[in-house]
Every structure is written in C-alpha cells, then in structure tokens.
Amino acid sequence: MLGLMQSQQLLISSLIDFAERHHSEGEIVSRRVEGDIHRCTYKDIAKRSRKVANALDHMKLGFGDRIATLAWNGYRHLELYFGVSGSGRVLHTLNPRLHPDQIVWIANHSEDQVLCFDMTFLPIIQAVHSRCTTIKHFIALCDADKLPADSGVPGLVSYEAWIAAQSEKYVWPAFDENSASSMCYTSGTTGNPKAALYSHRSTILHAWAGALPDALNMSARDSVLPVVPMFHVNAWGLPYSAAMTGAKLVFPGPAMDGKSIFELIESEKVTFAAGVPTVWQMMLGHMQQGGLKFSTLKRTVIGGSACPPAMITAFNDVYGVEVLHAWGMTEMSPLGTVCTLKNKHTTMDAADQMKVRLKQGRGIYGVDMKIVDEEGKELPWDGKAYGDLLVKGPWVIKEYFKGEGGSPLVDGWFPTGDVATIDPDGYMQITDRSKDVIKSGGEWISSIDVENIAMSHPAVAMAACIGMRHPKWDERPIVVVVKKPGAELTREALLAFYEGKTAKWQVPDDVVFTDAIPLGGTGKMQKTKLRELLKDYQFPSA
Ligand code: ADP
Numbered sequence: 001m002l003g004l005m006q007s008q009q010l011l012i013s014s015l016i017d018f019a020e021r022h023h024s025e026g027e028i029v030s031r032r033v034e035g036d037i038h039r040c041t042y043k044d045i046a047k048r049s050r051k052v053a054n055a056l057d058h059m060k061l062g063f064g065d066r067i068a069t070l071a072w073n074g075y076r077h078l079e080l081y082f083g084v085s086g087s088g089r090v091l092h093t094l095n096p097r098l099h100p101d102q103i104v105w106i107a108n109h110s111e112d113q114v115l116c117f118d119m120t121f122l123p124i125i126q127a128v129h130s131r132c133t134t135i136k137h138f139i140a141l142c143d144a145d146k147l148p149a150d151s152g153v154p155g156l157v158s159y160e161a162w163i164a165a166q167s168e169k170y171v172w173p174a175f176d177e178n179s180a181s182s183m184c185y186t187s188g189t190t191g192n193p194k195a196a197l198y199s200h201r202s203t204i205l206h207a208w209a210g211a212l213p214d215a216l217n218m219s220a221r222d223s224v225l226p227v228v229p230m231f232h233v234n235a236w237g238l239p240y241s242a243a244m245t246g247a248k249l250v251f252p253g254p255a256m257d258g259k260s261i262f263e264l265i266e267s268e269k270v271t272f273a274a275g276v277p278t279v280w281q282m283m284l285g286h287m288q289q290g291g292l293k294f295s296t297l298k299r300t301v302i303g304g305s306a307c308p309p310a311m312i313t314a315f316n317d318v319y320g321v322e323v324l325h326a327w328g329m330t331e332m333s334p335l336g337t338v339c340t341l342k343n344k345h346t347t348m349d350a351a352d353q354m355k356v357r358l359k360q361g362r363g364i365y366g367v368d369m370k371i372v373d374e375e376g377k378e379l380p381w382d383g384k385a386y387g388d389l390l391v392k393g394p395w396v397i398k399e400y401f402k403g404e405g406g407s408p409l410v411d412g413w414f415p416t417g418d419v420a421t422i423d424p425d426g427y428m429q430i431t432d433r434s435k436d437v438i439k440s441g442g443e444w445i446s447s448i449d450v451e452n453i454a455m456s457h458p459a460v461a462m463a464a465c466i467g468m469r470h471p472k473w474d475e476r477p478i479v480v481v482v483k484k485p486g487a488e489l490t491r492e493a494l495l496a497f498y499e500g501k502t503a504k505w506q507v508p509d510d511v512v513f514t515d516a517i518p519l520g521g522t523g524k525m526q527k528t529k530l531r532e533l534l535k536d537y538q539f540p541s542a
Helices: 013-022 041-056 077-088 100-110 119-132 160-165 198-212 238-245 258-265 277-290 310-318 349-356 447-455 493-495 527-533
Strands: 027-031 037-041 068-069 090-093 112-117 137-140 182-187 195-199 223-226 248-251 270-277 298-304 322-328 335-338 361-363 368-370 389-390 414-422 427-433 438-441 443-445 459-468 474-483 511-512
Touching: 013 041, 013 077, 013 198, 013 238, 027 041, 027 077, 037 041, 037 195, 041 077, 068 119, 077 090, 077 182, 077 238, 077 248, 100 112, 100 119, 100 182, 100 195, 112 511, 119 137, 137 160, 137 310, 182 198, 198 238, 223 238, 223 258, 238 248, 248 511, 258 277, 270 277, 270 389, 277 298, 277 310, 277 459, 298 443, 310 322, 310 349, 310 447, 322 361, 322 527, 349 443, 427 447, 438 459, 443 447, 447 459, 447 493, 459 527, 493 511
Parallel strands: 027 248, 068 090, 068 112, 090 182, 112 137, 223 248, 223 270, 270 298, 298 322, 438 474, 474 511
Antiparallel strands: 027 037, 182 195, 322 335, 335 361, 361 427, 368 389, 389 414, 414 427, 438 443, 459 474
C-alpha cells in the first residue's frame, strides 16, 4: 500500500522560491571585485536568477548542459547557483586556483558550454579561451561599462548586459529530482581530476541535514559568512541551507585576508562563519596583533583539514566563539560529520571536553560510516581501533562523472581514503589520509597528532608532518615548520616541546624550518609537493 501524501520532486528552484516568499527582505551582502560592498535581498536574487534562466533559454542551452563559473563568493555567483540549476542546467564551479592547463583540461572534460567569470580572472581566460573547445559563450561578471574595450576574448559580454533584457518572470521547470544539478572536480593530487556530479535531490537533502541544530544549526536569525569558496564543494552547501532557512548571507569576494574578513564579520554582524584552518590562522593572527575582539560571532565551522587544537582553544577561550570541527569531502557534497557535543560532554572538565572537540565529529543523519581493517573486516567503535573509513548515504557519490576510474564503491560503501577511529558515542576521529600515514617499525604514527602538537607551540604558524624513508624503522616522521613572523624557535626547543605530550617513539626525528608550506587550490597542505621538495633530505643521524 502506498502512502497518500503528495509527491513533490526536490528541486533547487524550490529553495529560491521559498526564500523569496518567506524571507524576501533577507539580506545578501557581498564585497565585490570592484572593491565596494553590494547589498541586495533574496527577492532580488530570485528575480535575477529567473533572468539568468531566461538568458540561458535564449542561448538555446539544453537540459543538462554545463555552465561553468570561475568566480569568488558573491551575489552574482549565487544567482547562477539558482538560475543555472533551477532551469535544468548543471552548474560547474571551476577552481581558479588550479593551473591554467588543469582548468582547460577540466573545462573540456566536462564539456562546458558557457563560462561566467569574475574580472579578477580575465588574465586566465585570455590565456585559456582558445583551448577550451566546447565553450561557446564567455560572460564577465560585471557591469557593461567595466568590460575592457579589447579584452582579447571573442564575443565577451558582461553579465549585467546579458541578463538586462531578460524577463523577471520564469516558470521553473519540473523534472526528476535525480537530475544533475551541479558538479565539482576533486583536486586530483594523483592522476587526472574526477568530478562528483550532484543531483537536485542530493543537494536538497544535504542542505536540509546541514542546517540541523546538531550540524551547522542555521536559522533566519543567523548572519552567515561562507569564507569557504563557492567553487569548493558548493561552499559546503551553505548557499542552499541559507536559502532554506532565510539566513542572511555575507560574501567576502576576493578579499580573504585576516583584516578584510574580520571587518566584514563586525560590520555585517556575522554570527556564523565557515572556512578551512588556514583562513582562520590568518584572521586570528590579525586579531592578536591588533588586540581585537568579536562582538557578534558565535560559532565557526572549520573543516577541509584537521583543525589544530590551538585554534579551537583560541576561538573558544580568547574570543568566546564555538568551533564546530567538521569533516567531509567533495565526493560527499561535502558534509559527513560535525563535532557537536552531547549532553554528557557539557559537564566534563575543559581538558576532557577538548578531547571530544578535537574529533571530526558525529555522523549527521543521512551519512552512515564504518571503519574496516586491511581485509575489509569491520572494526569496533571503541575509539582505539583505527582503519579505513567508508561511508554511504543519499549525498555520497556512486560513480564519478563519465564513469572515470571505474566504480569507486566497495559493497555499496565509498572508501574515503581516510584512516579513522570511531568511539562508542559515534565520534569519528581522522588519524590520517591513508597515503599520509607514517609507518614506523610496524606501528602507525598519526601525522595529524604530530602537527597538532607543533601547532600548539606559540612560535609556530604552520606545521606539516611527513614520513621519510628510514634505514632502520622503514619510515620516521619529520615536521616541517613555518615560524610566526619575528618568532624565535630552534629545532631542539621544538623537539623538547613534544616531551610528555606524546609517546617517545611518536616524537618526530627532525624539524625542518621553511618560509612556506605549499598549499593546494583549496588551502590544504600539499604533502606530495613537500615530499618532492625534500627528496634529498637526510636524517641528522644517518
Ligand atoms: P573538501 O573539498 O571538502 O575539503 P576534498 O575532497 O578536497 O574535500 O578533501 C577531502 C579530504 O580532506 C578528506 O578525505 C580528509 O582527508 C580531509 N579532511 C576534510 N576535513 C577534515 C578534517 N576536519 N580533519 C582532517 N581531515 C579532513
């Protein structure tokens, strides 16, 4: 017997329809490439998304055609989020931090038809447009009078001119909720990048679960600053969850430095911000120097790579901001776990509570997890056994775009490539990427643990731990360190700092000081690059 309730497809267009109807005055504030602050409302975004949809129809673009963006976080990008997907096309958010050759490869692989870009990226477009063989239209996200007379890009039009003549009226098409809505390529540290192709259904369910109180806890009373880029797994779904809840959205545009972010948080009364640890590192540095405090920020979600304990403590103890440590990946839309406390943790002393907060968190409803040993046998949730982490759920990948790399699933589960423990309360903790695991004398050493200790030293700005081939122990950890500006620190002092903080054999064998650790397109430390840079490294005692 079937239920007798209405069957309605879960479509992204319903989010902007909802926001327009119920939160028409909800604000969208953007720092623009032009440098000024732009203000509009969900009502404006809704109208202009419909103009985008009409403009795409006008170009005779078909259902499922890919429309690419190369853009910062801002209101025009948001309009494309709704206009492109809502009209049945697929939004492909390109990562501008990639090498131009990779951008060309990806645009050709996804067969993009249109590319909308911020003027910051005009030099990239000038360099690559002739090699992007499927792109028929280039659109600059600016006013008509901001287009240079000779851009060198054939047929270039401004976004404002493109949508100006279009009607604000548009009836969003109804279609199967399993249709593709957007896509995002993984960084591809090995081999060619592969794309996760999200559906309307997966996107809505992910946004719904992400907004829950024990996940990101979003509401109409929030002012949300996604520092995480909209080209990085749809800014962790925040634009969708914001429309779903009517939260105010604040977009930083290209200004991601500590000062600009701090100013925006204060001027727009931001209550909730999201970003990778490296961004917050810059902001905290700026705040420390100027003795600054937040007046409205309540919580911040930090993920993408492990959040150092020192950062959680600084946010919490010095600035009164709750850190939500979160874990996920492109293949998971990306949210998998968020570290929010259970009742029993709220009465714990600070040190024990910190042990929980450091974990990557509990699975949110919709994501199932398990850890397995080398034979694929499931391991207990005892907080000690560690193994390969696998996930499944309605917003977890089934297959990569165009079937690249074959089926990634093992018995219906997606292997994340992370190694983790899960405790009896369901809190998952990543010990490593499987390829970064350090195996010393048959025992595993967590590079994240080694990094976290270094990062808690007041003179350390950034630390990366990597395993080096060792004649006796197979591999031994060394830690590569960037000092804070003007700080003094010696190798011996940092090694001594590890004493009592971890088992002796887990203390790194050496410290290498450097000016900068290579970061990838999404702000993560690139350990493969670091290993290349250190290929001639020799242990001091060897
Ligand atoms: P995202 O785009 O969401 O950062 P990627 O697909 O680029 O995702 O990378 C996902 C990987 O990043 C994860 O498999 C994991 O190794 C790492 N990662 C993400 N969040 C965390 C976290 N909180 N702690 C440790 N590692 C993390």
